[in-house]
């Protein structure tokens with residue numbers, strides 16, 4: 214233990230100098246993230262078993278509340294809390310630097326926590342405020358809902374600001390020299406995207422909040438959609454850039470891989486900043502009000518350049534692993550791959566995350582994001598099918614993988630349940646594979662997302678249809694996948710909580 | 722190692738395989754881009770782009786007028802309306818119904834004007850494989866040009882969450898109908 218005066222300790226395993234106040238903030242943010250993941254996961258099971266029409270677990274009212282809460286809690290709260298933990302880690306521990314103003318970090322944390330609890334509680338207790346995380350006007354939630362989202366976003370913005378200041382200070386104080394490590398560089402791109410994401414969020418939610426308390430006229434619905442997705446889409450790019458940074462980290466931690474070509478990898482991160490925000494129009498492809506050239510420009514020029522960036526990482530990371538493995542003496546076309554550390558949870562998570570993100574998430578994303586094909590997919594279950602492959606099988610799995618190293622490093626405790634951790638990414642990934650297939654195949658038959666009853670339409674519709682009965686099998690697949698995925702997610706949560714509570718103190 | 726600062730000079734030229742890979746990725750992006758243009762020119766199905774502004778009062782009035790002029794019957798209390806072949810038809814979304822029921826003729830081309838008079842809804846026409854989906858917003862009219870290729874009864878479901886009144890009535894019960902006659 215370093216003395217209180219310097220507030221640093223040196224990690225005996227990695228040799229990093231760990232700034233203790235930063236360490237605390239990494240831990241609380243990661244814990245808040247895991248808490249959100251737990252809440253979101255319980256809701257996931259309940260709504261998954263409701264979409265499985267043969268089970269049809271929840272009543273309509275609860276289903277819609279829980280879908281609203283699940284989307285917000287997972288996509289926003291889990292992801293962002295964990296990312297903030299990652300930002301503090303990447304700007305202090307990785308650079309051997311200090312967190313400039315820990316008090317600001319705590320302020321950010323409190324704002325985010327209060328905002329998250331407020332938004333979730335409002336959706337839980339007030340049926341009319343459970344209008345999905347997209348909150349499309351003119352549907353109106355209680356002002357407290359918008360306030361919760363705004364508080365959370367302001368907190369996140371403060372945290373991002375602290376991250377930038379910390380990096381600058383590390384340079385100025387000479388604690389870090391030279392170019393930033395690739396991982397921190399990736400986090401910087403994520404943070405830059407986060408800034409304009411959060412500004413987009415402010416432009417969507419602040420006027421809506423003022424409208425909900427009667428101080429402003431209602432936003433035009435198409436304008437709102439535009440602004441909302443100026444927030445909602447880049448937010449996924451934050452997740453993407455952070456995930457790729459985590460991929461590089463995991464490849465290094467588990468195989469000792471070095472980036473093959475720093476220039477190419479860095480350039481690819483740059484492409485994310487420049488282009489993907491423009492790609493957000495792919496959420497509006499079948500909206501009235503956009504011209505074809507505008508749609509094509511955004512989906513092709515802007516989106517594809519970001520996709521090319523992902524293709525670069527998809528090449529760089531596996532080849533870096535290959536090079537590292539060959540250096541250890543594994544020969545043959547696939548020898549390096551066969552002898553990869555498949556039983557190392559970080560490598561398992563890396564593999565599941567890269568394969569599922571790329572082959573399922575990327576492919577469905579590019580397809581569904583084409584102007585004409587979008588018309589076949591919009592608002593069907595194909596959409597959640599796509600993004601559970603990106604943000605869940607991709608980002609969430611990567612974050613889980615990182616946690617297996619981050620949490621022991623930060624808490625100085627030995628991971629509890631290593632045997633389970635080895636299997637966890639595979640179980641979770643397998644469940645997700647079924648969930649995603651069930652969603653995508655049902656959506657292909659036209660089954661709408663966010664819909665409680667696609668067989669009987671509530672039992673007494675004016676007109677019904679049996680158009681979706683053919684989806685009973687694929688909806689069952691969705692439900693079974695949900696059960697397995699939630700078990701996999703549960704194992705992760707149990708490992709994390711047990712490590713925190715009962716982990717053996719490690720030297721440090 | 723990606724957690725350590727890179728060596729002093731890291732802007733090295735790309736390797737051969739890297740160059741090949743990046744080139745292929747860029748070419749593929751170009752192919753996809755061209756596909757959207759080519760399909761727009763030669764394909765028979767495309768995202769409609771004809772849209773115009775309206776107000777909810779105006780759209781309500783226009784649909785009422787349309788129903789008055791062309792009503793041919795009722796189905797479960799909802800007017801059945803047969804627009805002139807090749808002409809304009811109106812379909813109004815509001816919590817929680819599609820109004821009216823449209824009766825179209827196979828092989829004729831119609832211009833279907835879609836809008837909402839309250840909040841956002843989703844127009845979805847499920848087919849055996851895939852479905853046809855458009856966002857429906859109050860204040861905007863979407864003109865979908867459509868030529869039914871076969872006769873039958875087709876449901877229109879709402880696939881944008883639009884609230885619920887009860888278990889029985891709400892977003893999930895918002896199903897309308899289009900009838901196509903020989």
Ligand code: HEM
Nearest residue numbers: 257260261284287288345346604605609662663695698699
């Ligand atoms: C155990 C894992 C998970 C399962 C089983 C699961 C399942 C589901 C289901 C069944 C839906 C509802 C689809 C519908 O009826 O429209 C859904 C929606 C959604 N999920 Fe998940 N999910 C999981 C994890 C996650 C995670 C980790 C995230 C984010 C990082 C996430 C983000 C979302 C979002 C944004 C929605 C859309 C909500 C909306 O339509 O407003 N899910 N999920």
Ligand SMILES: [Cu+2]
Nearest residue numbers: 842879883895
């Ligand atoms: Cu509706």
Ligand SMILES: [Cu+2]
Nearest residue numbers: 879881883892
């Ligand atoms: Cu609806």
